[in-house]
Amino acid sequence: MTSIQFLKPDPSILARRDDIVSSLRSVLPDEAVVSDPVQLRAFETDGFTAYRRLPLAVVLPSSTEEVAAVMEALARKKVPVVPRGAGTSLCGGAIPQEDAVIVSLTRMSRILEVDYPNRLARVEAGVTNLSISEAVSADGFFYAPDPSSQLACTIGGNIAMNSGGAHCLKYGVTTNNLLGVTMVLYDGTVIRLGEGELDPAGLDLLGLVCGSEGQLGLVTEAIVRLIAKPAGAQPVLFGFASSEKAGDCVADIIAAGIIPVAIEFMDKEAIAICEAFAKAGYPLDAEALLIVEVEGSDKEMADQLGRIVEIARRHDVQTIKESQSATEAALIWKGRKSAFGATGRVADYICMDGTVPLSQLAYVLKETGEIVKRYGLRAANVFHAGDGNMHPLILYDVNDPVKRQKAEDAGNDILRLCVDAGGCLTGEHGVGIEKRDLMTHQYNDTDLDQMKAVRAAFDPEWIFNPSKVFPLEGRGETDGGKASADPDTRPSPMEAAE
């Protein structure tokens, strides 16, 4: 029933499986090479669980040198490689294919150096996002990008997807907080981009690598920026009678010269779901809810919140909840932070990630409602209003193949809507396989060809993550003629089991 195609596995690679595995064992310790089908199961999908494929093998290197040795061995045999961190990708960025070797970076999870005078940390790519902040927290620092999966997701994965989070309105996304990477190219060459200085010596290759979804090389180490923690942070919650009023309030806060660290939006459906789960005291009669967070000393926060509340009043705010204590603040955030989990309790869902210009928020929300209604589905909207990054959760039943197809179709319609409204397909999750075939809606052939030419400059044989990002059709000769989609739409092993 699934509609997304993978590249057709190369039979000559499948036939050489034993040879490939033994060449991996010749450059890695035995326990760092996984080839047993039962153990491979753990790697067959990621956070985009509707699709799965068993990889040819998985390697778990412990150093940049080992990664380089693996790539040298695989490049000679022209075997596709799928880089993998924690496997939390929501767009299938880490889903393997049958003729590919997964290079998992999870064993490379050391923090190599913390340098406070220069406000940077040098880490291995498999370190989790949150553990960086935890390591420097006692000394008053943090690493800013905070995707919802930060407990599990790795910095290597964050670099691949240019991850954001709730606080990027003030602190930016991964690319704005990255000072350097060590990267292994397709043939095993190791390059270093950036040594801790702020700008590149030549072309901005670091900017190119960030957000490239594991298509240009394997990032094994990173240098990230550390920032001094703010004196304090405090949220306020507003309930409005319409999303238009909430949207206007956001625009006026920004126009007043206030840049809060976060402005989160929830619609009525999301409010109901989260309140039922978190009992956070959210106003059930509101059509739209905003959580606005400010930072600073007590006096600064009181001053900013005073201005923000006054602006909200001008837009007929119905409910105002100011947090008087850390417990109340945590409660306000609890509802928002549990949104995905709470939604998962009431239904299966797919989460879209389109971003739209701020002026289009109200329109896109309304149209999103119309689209899901047309498919006979429901959606809950939770998103980062300050940067226009929408996250409609389309609710469906995973065991109902018809509904599942409808949910996918509705999701695609919503993403086309985001692009048509002047936005883009994905703000922080990445294209992966999920949105690959929609790329032609945002970019024309020339735009895509330019990207593909740059991709080929790094990886001429299209060894890295070849099923992702670029539509299989229209690849022409750019990927070495590999792009014959698997015409066989047979169910993957997991689907067959269902």
Add this chain to the structure above:
Amino acid sequence: MIPSDKADRRIEPADETELADAVREAAEEGTPLEIEGGGTRTFGRPVDALATLSTARLSGIVAYSPNEMVATVKAGTPLTELQAALDEANQRFVFEPIDHHTLLGTEGKPTVGGMVAVNASGPRRFVAGACRDSLLGVRFVNGRGEIVKNGGRVMKNVTGLDLVKPMAGSFGTLGVLTEVTLKVQPKPETEATLAVRGLLEADAVTVLAHAMATSTDVTGAAHLPELTAGKVLDGALGSEPATLMRLEGFESSVHERAEKLKAMFGRLGEIETLDAERSQRLWSDIRDVKPFADQRQRPVWRLSMKPSDAHEAVMALRMEAGASAFYDWQGGLAWVRMEGGNTLSGLVRKTVAAHGGGHAMLIRATPSERRFAVPFQPQAKPLVTLEKRIRDAFDPKGILNPGKMVA
């Protein structure tokens, strides 16, 4: 080909389509082009071009909505025109682009495209990002004469490869920018700058690092050693070394944070406070490298290093040659003037490499020095190969600003 500083043919396309046609024609003929915006940022290697391609007629603000904090502008738009529109809406570029007039003695009007092409940034860069961090989308014509777009008008976007970042700072060698979309920001209510006086460079860098480890949100962190201090604010600061910390925001908040920093550093002597008007002039002087605006025959280098390393490299350099310097970005950006008049690029690069790495770029020098002294930092060998392949992916015939970044 005989090197010449000015090509004899000049092409001024009226719009993007004409520009694409011109580049396609040049590609077919193999005619190297020098890409020109306002002509104010004359650094990098001189280009051996047979024609100059100007973006001057691609001018005008396409869309600017202050509520969205985003502006889309044609590349040839004079920066002053966009600045005026931003001022009217009480907004600004957060990356504080340097104006190179002062340092280089150039004339002409800087363009938005030129600003992006050199990734022009200023003092706030070390906390708020460079021009590339505010750049959301681009349209450009590649070396095949094709019109390409990448990125968009939204602040979060990971749709396909990010070609926006490498377009910034590629000096017109990957493509001719035709339209750019930039993030802007509301201006703060006020600002103030604290000046600690009389510190040696090493101590100054330590003070700035301590300030950055607090929650005071310092948005400018510079150190002007003796002599350079006297060259800003028309001399009003005096020549005593000045370690400078800028605070921006609401009046009460700036005041509160200033008091906190004064309490921290009070033991170092009396701390002067510069009010908003003087603070603004001070940081625009630092941004535009005012201390080295005179003695224009002397070369100026720009060292980009880790904050704790740059002053040590400068110290080492001074043991070997006459050099003046001052520091921005918490010490990580060192502007260095070679007082002997020679560029001494071998010495400069060796010294940077020996002190933790980073890179040195020759910003001010005569055209012949810029031709032979290699203005951009030479790269490690695997990077040279990779960069070459990337350049070929944009400009296979090598007709766009050939030799500007790499000989």
